[in-house]
Amino acid sequence: MGTMKERSSVLQKGRRAPVARSATPCNPQCREDQQERNLEMVTFRCPICGGSEFVDDVGRKMERCTSCRSLKRTRAAALFVEKFVKLTKKSKILHFAPEERFAEYLASRCQDGYEMADVSRDRYQPLAERLGAKLAVLDLCKDAKGLPSDTYDLVIHNHVIEHVPCNWTIVLQQLHRIVKPGGAHLFSFPIYAKGYYREELDPAVSKDVRTKEYGRWNHVRRFGRKDLDRTLGAVFNIEGTEARDNFTVDELLSAGVTSDFQNLFFLRKPKKATAKASKSGPKTRVAAAA
Ligand SMILES: [Zn+2]
Numbered sequence: 001m002g003t004m005k006e007r008s009s010v011l012q013k014g015r016r017a018p019v020a021r022s023a024t025p026c027n028p029q030c031r032e033d034q035q036e037r038n039l040e041m042v043t044f045r046c047p048i049c050g051g052s053e054f055v056d057d058v059g060r061k062m063e064r065c066t067s068c069r070s071l072k073r074t075r076a077a078a079l080f081v082e083k084f085v086k087l088t089k090k091s092k093i094l095h096f097a098p099e100e101r102f103a104e105y106l107a108s109r110c111q112d113g114y115e116m117a118d119v120s121r122d123r124y125q126p127l128a129e130r131l132g133a134k135l136a137v138l139d140l141c142k143d144a145k146g147l148p149s150d151t152y153d154l155v156i157h158n159h160v161i162e163h164v165p166c167n168w169t170i171v172l173q174q175l176h177r178i179v180k181p182g183g184a185h186l187f188s189f190p191i192y193a194k195g196y197y198r199e200e201l202d203p204a205v206s207k208d209v210r211t212k213e214y215g216r217w218n219h220v221r222r223f224g225r226k227d228l229d230r231t232l233g234a235v236f237n238i239e240g241t242e243a244r245d246n247f248t249v250d251e252l253l254s255a256g257v258t259s260d261f262q263n264l265f266f267l268r269k270p271k272k273a274t275a276k277a278s279k280s281g282p283k284t285r286v287a288a289a290a
Helices: 002-010 028-038 072-084 100-113 121-131 140-146 168-177 207-214 225-230 249-254 282-289
Strands: 054-057 060-065 093-096 114-118 134-137 152-158 179-188 221-224 264-268
Touching: 028 249, 060 072, 072 100, 072 152, 072 179, 072 249, 072 264, 093 100, 100 114, 100 121, 100 152, 114 121, 121 134, 140 168, 152 168, 168 179, 207 221, 221 225
Parallel strands: 093 114, 093 152, 114 134, 152 179
Antiparallel strands: 054 060, 179 264
């Protein structure tokens, strides 16, 4: 790791050279080794702004694009959109807590169909006005069940679920319900690599305790990699849905997404998700609960 750290701090500038490709199945150590070998050959390109320089930030390698300021998780989300979502002028997107430059990227590709949503109007109104985009002010705990079914080609929420002070499972199922058959649900939240799931909904818990126990003053829960199969994995089939399952080491690396990154999920809703076909799936349970 020492070598990687040294290199990432000096190799922030993009280089024009052929990208070495490898689609060979690879475990985490193997990906780390591949990354180490290929770091100097990769051409860096931010999938959001086209920038070619990524710098370390908040203790993470190559975390920020120096040009659009995007974080690794936002660039990884943009890679998924670029590779797997065919956006047209008619596409409909619902983007929660929209990251500014990613919002621009999405809005420019689907015009009127791009909508943003958040619990706070003040925070996103200026961006919505600038992009000419709709802004829905939503409290996911109360309003998710009222959103229209099978409507969006793409629903995106990065680092939202850890803030939602109610049953996150229901919220995620509701957000999946509003994805069109054939559409995609793209989301991320912090996952503690060596930890287990914990939650604290009591609003009396202090900001200090939340920061210490949950990573930030306004987080109500934390997820752990150790029991992810029994939390998120109990709601959706998440096998094969992460960035490392869908991109080569070099595809990720060229976007400044290093091999330590692994908390973004891309779920495709089946094209014919009729009530009959999904009797035992989440859609039916959501319908029954709504
Ligand atoms: Zn960028």
